[in-house]
Amino acid sequence: MSEFLHMGGYAAYIWPAYGIATLVLLGLLVATWKGLRNAEATLKALESARPARRRTRNAGRKMADQSAGRPAEASEG
């Protein structure tokens, strides 16, 4: 086993080569996986928030007009 790890005296070059390849490929995979989970969670949150907003839009219209500071007088005048 130690002979295998020794790699004929070239262990200092061979193992870092395999290590860096592993690190880069696994790192990319993990980053990709996390990115996908994040995007799908955001998408789900947005999609579930949208119908709710649609339903409350009419009910909350009066309030929204006031709170949004829309110039109600201007349109009436």
Added chain:
Amino acid sequence: MHRFANPARFLRLSALLLPWCAGATVILTILGLWFSLFSSPPDYQQGETVRIMYIHVPAAWMSLFVYTNMAIAAACGLVWKHPLADLFAKAAAPIGAGFTFVCLVTGSLWGAPMWGTWWVWDARLTSVLILFFLYLGYMALVNAFDDPQRGMKAGNVLLLVGIVNVPIIKFSVDWWNTLHQPASVVRMGGPSIDPSMLTPLLVMAGAFTAYFLSVVLLRVRTEIAQRKIQTLRLAVAGGVAGDGTVHDGMRG
């Protein structure tokens, strides 16, 4: 080709393909590592360092393969406005950059004991370094615009211009006779490499290809989700503004 332009169809297809690609990646990686570390002989000149080849050469192949695919996607994106082509190029770029980085670093680790130097401005090494910068430049460019469409367009143009580098890399070892050795696998008259070393090389290349397919499918899926997020956010912002004007107009 256009049958696959539909993101919904792509999502179904990718869900079907992904388990196979992921399974192939795992099996081929285990097989490849077994062949390259245990079941292949040391080289009569290079000793055990030849084992670096089983990472270095497949990574180099992938760096060119991924770039060529991105450039083809860029052409499809520019000519046919194919939305998934743009997303594919964007999704593949970090993977290609990763393979190019692995190729450069393992080459350095191989060069140090065998050539007596970590780096030389040899034609092959320099052109691969340029390929790495092309990947990084593309990634920076597509993200540099507020409007993703414009970023994609600029990135696609860069990919098409940069494709000249691919044959330069391939033939650099023949055109400029410097330190890096010429091709010994992909050449006229068949590979000049012993089957005991060709097997691990090809299995590792298969593992890297399966890895690329798996990760790029996941990344394209992410890009599609992000597109939808953007559309929803714009719709929400636009919907509120549009409502206001209609409402005020009706009142007035």
